[in-house]
Amino acid sequence: MSARPSGEGVLIALDWGTTNVRAALLDRNGRVLDERRGESGVGVFSSEEFAQNFDKLTAGWPPVPAIAAGMVGSRQGWREANYLACPVSTERLSQSLIGFDHGSHRITIVPGLTYSDADIHDVMRGEETQIAGLLAEQPDFSGIAVLPGTHSKWVRIAKGTVKRFRTYMTGEMFEALSQHTILRHSMNDAGGEWNDAAFEGAASEIFAGGSGWGRFFSIRAGHLLSGGETAYHCERLSGYLIASEFAAARRDGFDDQSIVIIGTGQLVSRYEAAATLLGLQSNTHRGTDLVWPALFNLAGRAGLVGSNVHE
Amino acid sequence: MSARPSGEGVLIALDWGTTNVRAALLDRNGRVLDERRGESGVGVFSSEEFAQNFDKLTAGWPPVPAIAAGMVGSRQGWREANYLACPVSTERLSQSLIGFDHGSHRITIVPGLTYSDADIHDVMRGEETQIAGLLAEQPDFSGIAVLPGTHSKWVRIAKGTVKRFRTYMTGEMFEALSQHTILRHSMNDAGGEWNDAAFEGAASEIFAGGSGWGRFFSIRAGHLLSGGETAYHCERLSGYLIASEFAAARRDGFDDQSIVIIGTGQLVSRYEAAATLLGLQSNTHRGTDLVWPALFNLAGRAGLVGSNVHE
Numbered sequence A, B: 001m002s003a004r005p006s007g008e009g010v011l012i013a014l015d016w017g018t019t020n021v022r023a024a025l026l027d028r029n030g031r032v033l034d035e036r037r038g039e040s041g042v043g044v045f046s047s048e049e050f051a052q053n054f055d056k057l058t059a060g061w062p063p064v065p066a067i068a069a070g071m072v073g074s075r076q077g078w079r080e081a082n083y084l085a086c087p088v089s090t091e092r093l094s095q096s097l098i099g100f101d102h103g104s105h106r107i108t109i110v111p112g113l114t115y116s117d118a119d120i121h122d123v124m125r126g127e128e129t130q131i132a133g134l135l136a137e138q139p140d141f142s143g144i145a146v147l148p149g150t151h152s153k154w155v156r157i158a159k160g161t162v163k164r165f166r167t168y169m170t171g172e173m174f175e176a177l178s179q180h181t182i183l184r185h186s187m188n189d190a191g192g193e194w195n196d197a198a199f200e201g202a203a204s205e206i207f208a209g210g211s212g213w214g215r216f217f218s219i220r221a222g223h224l225l226s227g228g229e230t231a232y233h234c235e236r237l238s239g240y241l242i243a244s245e246f247a248a249a250r251r252d253g254f255d256d257q258s259i260v261i262i263g264t265g266q267l268v269s270r271y272e273a274a275a276t277l278l279g280l281q282s283n284t285h286r287g288t289d290l291v292w293p294a295l296f297n298l299a300g301r302a303g304l305v306g307s308n309v310h311e
Helices: A047-057 A090-095 A127-137 A170-180 A182-186 A196-207 A216-226 A230-251 A265-277 A287-301 B047-057 B090-095 B127-137 B170-180 B182-186 B196-207 B216-226 B230-251 B265-277 B287-301
Strands: A011-016 A020-026 A032-039 A066-069 A098-102 A105-109 A113-116 A121-124 A143-147 A152-158 A161-168 A258-263 A281-286 B011-016 B020-026 B032-039 B066-069 B098-102 B105-109 B113-116 B121-124 B143-147 B152-158 B161-168 B258-262 B281-285
Touching: A011 A287, A020 A047, A020 A287, A032 A047, A066 A287, A090 A127, A090 A287, A113 A161, A113 B216, A121 A161, A121 B216, A127 A143, A127 A152, A127 A258, A127 A287, A161 A230, A161 B216, A170 A182, A170 A230, A170 B170, A182 A216, A182 A230, A196 A230, A196 A265, A216 A230, A216 B113, A216 B121, A216 B161, A230 A265, A258 A265, A258 A287, A265 A281, A281 A287, B011 B287, B020 B047, B020 B287, B032 B047, B066 B287, B090 B127, B090 B287, B113 B161, B121 B161, B127 B143, B127 B152, B127 B258, B127 B287, B161 B230, B170 B182, B170 B230, B182 B216, B182 B230, B196 B230, B196 B265, B216 B230, B230 B265, B258 B265, B265 B281, B281 B287
Parallel strands: A011 A066, A066 A105, A143 A258, A258 A281, B011 B066, B066 B105, B143 B258, B258 B281
Antiparallel strands: A011 A020, A020 A032, A098 A105, A113 A121, A143 A152, A152 A161, B011 B020, B020 B032, B098 B105, B113 B121, B143 B152, B152 B161
């Protein structure tokens, strides 16, 4: 089919989140030929403005199909891609892409996922693509993937199918508690160096059975009574919160002896440290590295880049 | 000693918190002859301004001793009254008041309490006086007192002595989560009517072993997927938080089959409902009603109002 030589762009991939968009031009082997960044516009742009933003971002690139993941598919995005209810396999995800034409481009958007049981409702948008990236590498993966962040996701996968997932608002709780409660008087703004001992000490208290709930105020009281550096108190709060997430996730049935962590940076180091304290094995993948292979794989399955993908 | 007739003021009592101050003129039997309110000044006033505020608040009252509880005794208050370390009996509390002269008034301030163990530090200031009020009524009380609020306190009391206590930042967590996270899009500003069913449904999920941590985001996702009124989502958050406080407190050793709740208003109704759901017996005292008897009792023990108190 495709007689295009390697080196020529065949697919535009877009990682289109709430605040930023990354775009890549990929060749027939999924290699990145060019990569750019722009502003997201989610929640702000009209449909026309999204189109203009896309044109600006991809100026000079060939008129090839584009595939996008993330908040661009939300109600406040370019075009809404309805959530798929779990369980969802990569196959089903690739069959549920929504598409529309924009100029000479066919635009395709990856839907988010939803999970509900009697009590719980949950949604993700963007993370499903990082998971698809993991599954592009390990199609029969079974286990738990953890995606730390503002809204951390714990995801149960069985033989390549996302069975269920749960969101813990740990990152946002940290922001809210450290900036909008009495704890702000004991926190540093800068973030500072990671204090392993403070983090691990706090996390260990939780893993020994203590309640995080009954320890947040202790940070303030300890500061009041004994002083100490704000960076130290900041790390304790982080330790209490991340350990509380682990403890809750295990209670919520994400209780294997090993986890795959998908993410980047210092936050991942903390999740690795928490896993180690709990005696769990963890294996980390850089989340951003998974997105282009995932989108290339999904585009191939959906026939957007020709049969060469499956050669 | 005191030949003063009933009807004549013998003590000025002050409930001096962070935002307001209440003042009462009490007779020799502890009855309220007059009551006034003013601004607190804690964290804002200089020592002189506190003195002026006191004069304004008590203008026309006789030059009798005054006793004050609350944040007025903090470092940002009129005069610092150092924390007493638990265990603390009413006797010890009454022996640890700090005093100074202001014009023709002897001013006495009740110290706050502190509790520390290996991991935990905690402080209270003001609540110790409400507890002293409970103990003025029931000097040999043993059990758990719960004081709901911005910083809820669970207090272990044995034969009239405060053994230990723990603060849960539940009220402040509610504010932070409902105003400064993604949940704000699903909350109403007004507060609205108390929705018992939503509150109790959410609390029951926690008492059945679910994690609150893994349910906060579910409020947002549920709203996104199924709509519903913001008042309903607001009550669910309240249910998750208050039930998480109960669950944590029980884990932290406050696990009796009955509790005494000290507080007022709708918040107390929620704590009563949570206790009932857990099968606990609860007995409620209006917190504000306990302060004047407590201060009158402490003043009597400290000899500020003459021996008539012990007659």
